[in-house]
Amino acid sequence: MADSDIPPTPPLLLPDAIHQVVRPGTALLRLETTHSRQGVLDGAWWPRTRDVKQEVPALVSVLTEHLGPITRVGLDAAAWDAIPTRLIIDDRIVHLDSFPVGDDTVLITRGDKDHFALMVVPPDTEPDAARTAMARAVHADNITQATEILVAALPPPTTERGGAA
Secondary structure: OOHHHOOOOOOOOOOOOHHHHOOOOOOOEEEOOOOOOOOOOOEEEOOOOOEHHHHHHHHHHHHHHHHOOEEEEEEEHHHOEOOOOEEEEOOEEEEEEEEOOOOOEEEEEEOOOEEEEEEEOOOOOOHHHHHHHHHHHOOOOOOOOHHHHHHHHOOOOOOOOOOOO
16 A cells, blocks of 8 residues: 555644643533544543533533533543532533443433433543544544543553663
8 A cells, every 4th residue: 555545644633731721611522523423432522630510511511512402411420520410501401420331431412312422531641642532533434432442542551670771
């Protein structure tokens, strides 16, 4: 295969110090840009913390701008601090569901039955790994689960060996 046959790598679009640059209350989010919704994930979200009351309102606000009113948010109970049963966001009640699923996703419900699955990039993820994972998650033909994307995007652990160099 010639180099010209290799599809270009999608732009990563997030600066290195993104958690420091973006003001609190802003959601770091990428959504799939096609209407097909054939992939496993509809987008990716990179929260700053595991505090639901701090992170979810910004996510719901920005999603409401693009998708319309959000009625429910489903979160992994093991991954978040104290999940309330509902929040009032932009003068609307948004119900929160918590399940011990451990699948690195958040489920968003628009209306009664329209669901969107977003990969959740852990808050302490290095910027390069977060950018790579988010870019993979929004590919229209993605068939990889969030957990697998995150494991693949994380750099291998470095081990320091003692002794003289």
